Amino acid sequence: MQGDFKKLSEIKLGESAVIESFTDDTMKLKLLEMGCLPGEVVTVTRFAPFGDPMAIAVADSMLSLRMSEAANVLVSVRS
Amino acid sequence: MIKRLKVSLVGNPNSGKSTLFNRLTGLNQKIANFPGVTVEKKTGSMTINSGDGFDYQIDITDLPGTYSLYPKTLEEQIPFQVLCDPTNESHPDVTVIIADGTNLKRSLFLCSQIVDLKSPAILVVNMMDQVTKSGVEINFIRLSKELGIPVIPMNARDGDGIDFLKKAIISKITVPENDFIDTALFAPEVVQSIRQSVKLNSNYVAFQIANNIDQISFFNDRQERRAQIKEILNRHGFDHSIMQASETLKRYEVISLLVKQVVKAKNAIPSKEKTFTKKLDNLLMHRFWGYFIFLAILFVIFQAVFAWAAWPMEMVDEAFTWMSIKVHDAIPEGVFNDLLVEGILAGLGGVVIFIPQIVLLFTFIAILEDTGYMARVSFMMDKLLRRFGLNGRSVIPLISGVACAVPAILSARTIASWKERLITILVTPLMSCSARLPVYALLISLVVPDHKYLGIIGLQGLVLFALYLIGFIAAMGSALLMKFLVKAKERSYFIMEIPVYRMPRWKNIGYTIVEKVRVFIFEAGKVIVAISVVLWVLSSSGPGAAFKDVKSQLETADPADTQLQNHLAAEKLRLSYAGITGRAIEPIIEPLGFDWKIGIALITSFAAREVFVGTMSTIYSVGGSDEDIATVREKMMAEKNDKTGLPQYNLAVGWSLMLFYAFAMQCMSTMAVVRRETGSWKWPLIQFAFMGVLAYISSFIIFRILS
Known part of the structure; x- marks a missing residue:
């Protein structure tokens, strides 16, 4: 089933996707609290100058996370 | 009659919590630490007149910003x-929750957790000006009914809503009747067993x-109870990461429905x-441009801290010299006079003189943080700093x-990873702090000629800049080393x-x-x-x-014979x-070019580095009352090495000392x-x-090279 999903770290600048699930428990709890819930739309708004970390817009706020962290978030791209 | 109430303020970071706290308490604030941890505890008080004969004395505690009750960092504990x-000694009678009205969903998450604790609470929805401007309407009556607690719209910046909040705090607040979500559903046996074991307000x-x-x-204090509960948890296979995730999802599910009911975006x-x-x-x-602007801002800050502060610092210095002379003349000669002038006043002057620099530096840092710029700097620097075992957030401690x-x-403390936080803590003291500045200033003026290049760039200024750079490089190098030595938890x-x-x-x-100045004067000042x-x-x-013999000789010596006076004083x-x-320590420090007088300064500097200058003035002017750096400088310049007969403070000794001060951990407060x-x-x-090893080796090498 995971085959249909992409990692958040693979989403390109300016593109949006829907959060599906998380592959890391600690990260999951932290992200859930901050409003990154399954079903929410995330938009990749910026990459730091060396390509890492990334900034995402989700649920009225802008969050930053490292690429290694974003790799733990599985998303589906809307067509 | 006076009634006392304890109130806690709690809310997400950036929700305007400190603004509200300042609004309520004004300057009636105290900063201390929560017992056992160095998390800042801001408390303040205010009086509310209820109008029916009661005065309420409200003690407010500003709790660190957090997104949820689940502790992830030290501050969130x-x-x-x-x-x-x-x-808990700070456990409130009323909890005031501050929500960011422009991000209501996330704010309600923390709020709903507090509602379920079933103790009196008030929700403040802040930043209403922005909410209204974006064309959003919130049905506060409905929100209050659903949550079961009073809800107050507010714009803390202008003070709108403050009076309603004050009224709400002193009115009888009932605890919310219904659970926002019933967490007992996730683990019924565990919740029930715990409630049977200890008396608690809610599931x-x-x-x-x-x-x-x-x-x-x-x-x-009740370890056997803890063990008992742990046993319950084990028996039921309680997995807290699954439990927390279920709770979070359930809360957001209910919140989403609630927000749909109470929030109307008319014409978003x-x-x-x-x-x-x-x-x-x-x-x-x-x-x-991002890095360029950041460097430019840093440059302006450095300029300000060193150039703009010079003038007020001189004034402080002159004021203390003037005071020393006045006190010296006003009180009869004797031990008490000496203690007051050479001990206490000299020490106080050494503390107060740093206030202009501290004020300037903290003003800049506070502005950068308050505007939201620091978060961007952390974002831009994270990848670079990570290579050195640090974190984007290490930028703030390093600066x-x-x-x-x-x-x-x-x-x-805001760095969530223990390893990165530890490395930041370990290398931060290598950054050249303001206490090193007087030491550098004195030594540079002694051993570096006052050349000018291109008319404006002074050699002395360049050396000062180089010393700051050396500190930074040492910090990054040490971080890299520790990255491989420290194990990650x-x-x-x-x-x-x-x-x-x-x-x-x-x-x-x-x-x-x-607050920063207050803490500096009372905490650092005491020690100095x-x-x-x-x-x-x-x-x-x-x-x-x-000693007695020399002392009495000195007292009876002819005051006009300065040569004899100086000889006896020494x-x-x-x-x-x-x-x-x-x-006693001379043999150890001799390879670095230091004599026993510097040895005294090294020992006393352990209290605080700037004590070096004070020590030098005490050592070179015991008997005199002039604390002016220029005179210390002249005396140090005239100092001859006992063995060689050449000036003691030459380039080699100067650099050796400067590097020693750049690297050695000579600060009790830091430790x-x-x-x-x-x-x-x-x-x-x-x-x-x-x-210490880094300082000793560097000083030894530079001394050998230059001499």
Whole structure:
């Protein structure tokens, strides 16, 4: 089933996707609290100058996370 | 009649909590630490007249910002401890929750957790001006009914809504009747067993205890109870990460429905703040201009701290010289006079003189933080700093370290990963703090000629810049080394919110600075003055007949014969307790080019580095009353090496001393803070040894090369 999903770290600048699930428990709890819930739309708004970390817009706020962290978030791209 | 009430303020970071706190308490604030941890505890008070004959004295505690009750960092432990543990000394009668109206969903998450604790609470929905501007309407009556607690719209910046809040605080608040969500459903047996075992207000408190059994101080005196509950958890296979995730999802599910009911976006206008933020970010986070602007800002800060502060510092210096002379003349000659002028006043002057620099530096740092810029800098620097085992958030401690390592190390608390936080704490003292500045200034003026290149760039200024650079390079190099030596306890992460840009709240900044200065004067000041007095005693008394003999010779000597006077004063110092100590360590420091007088300064500098200058003036002017640096400088310049007969302070000794001060851990306060932040003496001692070895080797090498 995971085959249909992409990692958040693979989403390109300016593109949006829907959060599906998380592959890391600690990260999951932290992200859930901050409003990154399954079903929410995330938009990749910026990459730091060396390509890492990334900034995402989700649920009225802008969050930053490292690429290694974003790799733990599985998303589906809307067509 | 006066009634007392305890109130806690709690809310997400950037929700306007400090603004509200300042609004309520004004300057009636105190900063201390929560017991056992160095998390800042801001408390304040206000009086409310209820109009029916009662005066309410309200004690307010500002809890650190948090997104949920689940503690993830040291700071987030505090709201959890205070709110979930009814025996905590700060446990409130009323909890005031501050929500960011522009991000209601996330704010309601924390709010709903507090509602389920079933203790009196009030929700304040802040930033209503922006909510209204973006065309959004919130049905507060409905919201209040659904949550079961009073809800107050507010704009804390202008003070709108403050009076309603005050009224609400003193009115009888009933505890919410219904659970927002019933957490007992997730683990019925566990919640029930815990509630049978200890008396608690709600199912949710029991659920929280189950999740954080090791963190909650509630059971610190009742370990057998803790073991009993742990046994319950084991028996039922309670998995707290599954439990927390289920709770979070359930809460957001209910909140989403609630928000749909109470929030109406009539004609949603894209918020101006967000559009502006995006435009500004395109510039400030640009791959080239972003770094360029950051460097330019740093440059301005350095210029300000060193150039603008010079004038007020001179005034402070002159004021203290004037005072010393006045006091010296007003009180009869004698031990008391000497103690007052050479011990206490000299020590006080050494403290007060740093205030202009501290005020300037903290003003800049506070503005950068308050506007939201620091979060961007952390974002831009994370990848670079990560290579050195640090974290984007290490930027703030490293920059603050230029002022003082103590608050800098405290600001490392926002780094969630233990390893990155520890490395930041360990290397921050290598950044050249403001206490090193007087030492550098004195030594540079002694050994570096006042050349000018291209008419404006001074050699002395360049050397000063080089010393700061050396400190920074040493910090990064050490971090890299420690990255391979320190074991990671958990994976590091860098999930943080990037807030929209906001105008700095000048009042908040003002309060921050007043507090920092207050802490500096009373905390650091105490130590510095005490050391000055001790040093004065040690250098003006000594054992045995030889010291007494010289002392009486000095008292009866002809005041006009300055040569004899100076000779006897130096002899007296040599025989004093301080002199004996200095001579005892001379063999160790001799390879670095230091003599016993410098030895005394090295020992006393351990109290605080700037004591070096004071010590030098005490050593070279015991008997005189002039504390002016210029005269110390002249005396040091005239000082001859006992063995060679050449000037003692030559280029080699000067550089050796400067490098020693750049690297050595000569600060008790820093070590004390590192001990508290890391929980044991292990790390400060490692740090002390590491920095000491680094200092000794560098000084030795530079001394050999230059001499």
